[in-house]
Amino acid sequence: DVKVTQSSRYLVKRTGEKVFLECVQDMDHENMFWYRQDPGLGLRLIYFSYDVKMKEKGDIPEGYSVSREKKERFSLILESASTNQTSMYLCATLGGGMNTEAFFGQGTRLTVV
Amino acid sequence: DAKTTQPPSMDCAEGRAANLPCNHSTISGNEYVYWYRQIHSQGPQYIIHGLKNNETNEMASLIITEDRKSSTLILPHATLRDTAVYYCIVRGFNNNDMRFGAGTRLTVKP
Numbered sequence: 001d002v003k004v005t006q007s008s009r010y011l012v013k014r015t016g017e018k019v020f021l022e023c024v025q026d027m028d029h030e031n032m033f034w035y036r037q038d039p040g041l042g043l044r045l046i047y048f049s050y051d052v053k054m055k056e057k058g059d060i061p062e063g064y065s066v067s068r069e070k071k072e073r074f075s076l077i078l079e080s081a082s083t084n085q086t087s088m089y090l091c092a093t094l095g096g097g098m099n100t101e102a103f104f105g106q107g108t109r110l111t112v113v
Numbered sequence: 114d115a116k117t118t119q120p121p122s123m124d125c126a127e128g129r130a131a132n133l134p135c136n137h138s139t140i141s142g143n144e145y146v147y148w149y150r151q152i153h154s155q156g157p158q159y160i161i162h163g164l165k166n167n168e169t170n171e172m173a174s175l176i177i178t179e180d181r182k183s184s185t186l187i188l189p190h191a192t193l194r195d196t197a198v199y200y201c202i203v204r205g206f207n208n209n210d211m212r213f214g215a216g217t218r219l220t221v222k223p
Contacts, residue, residue, distance in 0.1 A: 094211060
């Protein structure tokens with residue numbers, strides 16, 4: 001079975017904390033993505049990575065960074081968490097070439113207090 | 114930003130066909146149309162994709178206009194479990210940039 005695993009389902013952090021959201025996939029996919037989802041705004045792309053150590057900014061990268069040291073793991077980092085980063089965060093993977101289907105994790109609901 | 118536009122919400126009666134439209138007027142020749150749906154509290158799941166021909170699978174049908182500037186996802190006999198947010202996106206097979214919009218919230222009513 002295909003698996004995209006996000007390290008936490010629910011997370012509560014304090015303003016100013018450094019926060020790590022981890023995503024691990026077992027499909028050997030080249031591409032990995034981080035989105036945030038807020039009511040009425042759909043899925044907004046934060047960052048994506050098409051290879052180890054490679055990253056590209058999405059539509060809303062401000063306040064976030066990412067790390068991809070190994071193919072199977074893509075981390076989203078909130079350097080100094082703020083209340084406006086309270087959201088649902090979703091990780092996705094996508095194979096290259098003829099692979100057509102993206103797979104998503106279950107999401108991490110982050111609350112910053 | 115997403116390259117597609119969809120109505121924010123639609124209703125459908127249970128057992129009837131649900132027709133969800135998507136506009137992608139700037140689609141380029143090598144880009145495919147993909148549909149995903151997200152049921153509450155879950156990650157989005159793939160439904161179907163197509164290039165220019167109509168496509169059908171066990172979940173849905175995809176109708177793409179001849180000029181490829183719009184498409185319609187058809188759920189032939191909607192059930193209450195089809196209540197979800199439906200996303201239409203475009204991308205090429207070699208394009209790893211995957212952007213979603215706000216999607217259409219479909220509510221199937223008894």
